[in-house]
Amino acid sequence: MRIGNAASPEELFELMLEATHEAVGYDSASLMTVDAAGDALIVRAARGSRLEGTRVPVGPSISWQALERRAPIVIEGPAAPSLGTTYTKDVPFALCLPLVVGAKTLGVINVNRGGHPGDDAVAFLRILADQAGFAMERMELYGDLQHFTGQLLSQEEEHRRRLARDLHDGLAPILVSAHAQLQSAAVDSEPVQKATALLRRAIRETREILGTVRPATLDDLGLVAALSAAARDMADEAGWTLEEAVDDPGPLSREAESTLYRVAVEALNNVKKHAAAHEVRLALLKTEDTLEIDVADDGHGFATEQWGEAGIRPGHFGLLGMRERLAFLGGLLKVQSKPGEGTTIRIVVPRDRLR
Template structure:
């Protein structure tokens, strides 16, 4: 069976062209051929058709084999090029091969041409496959680098000795370097000793187990800010080379902190709910005891006194009634005291400033404790929730100072700006560790500090407390004029 072969013959003598075609047929080919003898005709033939091989005479009156070779090169196609000549010297043949010719023959040895063509066709197929493979590899590498360098998460590859052999732009940027600067380094060049040891341990686990590993690690970035990273490492082996370890990281710092803050906020709310119930029960118990022990007993005594007065004569009745009037006055005083403790009427009738002044003065008039209340500018009637929150925070703060601070002086100041009410509470007592107090509050051991903070948060305000052992306490509260909702953090 003859092998189809498309041949472009660059030859000025038609008889020589036919001789070549005859030899190809003898060699088992079925040639489909075209003869050209100048550059323009050859270029047109290359542009209009596909050819398996080009066979060119070395020397022609107006053209040459080397000129034909240049025309073929300009087309940038992979086609074998063979030169034939009636008289060609060895030096000339060498120059032709250096110029890019695949083979050359003297016309008197043309019988060897079919074998040479078979060889060149096989070599051309191999060259085309190699070129296609190299092109595909370059395209794959280009896509890989484009993907990795535009990926927002850090990625890297380390060799068996755990030195970086590849990093993407995000990984290099994390450490404030370029990818080229990181190649050849290890984690001890980039991280703290503890973080580097931890990373190396995980890398070695992956290499030993040949399995992927997911961890969460804290690593400082270029600005020495601790970042929390979810890292996935996996073994990597290229061809028959030594095993390597690759990794991908996702920065979850914000999410982790958010989860911790949410958990803490939920815990505070649970504790606050419990404390609210406890405070309600305590207040109810106090109110019930006051009504029973003081008001109830006084009313019972009044009843007995009035019953006795009914039985007495007019002269003794008058004395009993006078005692009854005095007892009623005592009962009214007891009821007023209970009412003031529940909610001072000044807060409703005269406003926040008068209520705070009365409370500070009434609570600091005994036991050598001095209290001062100040306010700046006119503070008109505010939203009831804001006034109540402000009063309760002062009430809670002074109660805590009286119980624990051993202070000699308390200062309460109320100011305002364009949109906020500003409350400042100070004492010169023994102070305390704020962080420890918060821990006690979270564990449910103490509710005072937590109650004040939550009261401010629930109307959209903030509270900042500063203290340390031996330095007194400073509380700054900022409340809006109108209650708002502020996210717990």
């Protein structure tokens, strides 16, 4: 059913009412969910009347009774005295279907129409309500997962910022000072020359670590400038011809900005290490719904499906880590490559996960 493909709770609720109308038709209908405190039902979607946002506190309403009984309630004509409610809505037929999953009560669907739709239609609506309950539960779990992964990303990013600050303010100045002391000593001996060379290497590698952990350009200038600087540095080192085509991505959360930077830089590093490329293209494209980053080269290439998943093979373990990191943002990493025809790595992330 289409309700399983909804991208948001609001879309899910509208699709559920639409599916209900297609199944039995109605004069009016509403979908209500239990609020976080569990003491009221809130109308989340309605057809035939403007009820969205209406709160129904715990009480004798048939909606709450259906939840308590965990079974549909059918009313033909005036409500029976045993229901303890004056619910009639001046309609000949009303049906209240609870939305439950296991022991959890999620909400109800209320349907009002001109007559009984038949037992088969009611049975179908019960199946639809079960499917809707499962869809709501999945969406709630997915929302919890998004919140949890967002917390993980925030914690990781803060850890990286502290590490970058410690390296920048602590280790890096010590290495630079030690190198300067050796040079100023003016001692021409092989051990001193080796020590000086090792310090230069340590300084260079510390700068590379700083660039990977959290480059200063990312904080100072943003994603586009930081990516451009990294790509140009690699082009100078590797001898590429670099082509850039970048859009302004707009506001980004710190976690999203850092994730996109690290994945794109890893893609560039893969080119530097494995591709033997002469030309590299870095592109950042903003569409209505997504942000895309392409890293394309004219190097060796390797065998993979058209825009498919690159297999785990020597030199390409990093692709798995890149995909896992993008998954935290709901993003994808696609690979297009053929031996002798270069490689394109495409990063695609929904824009609503970037703020």
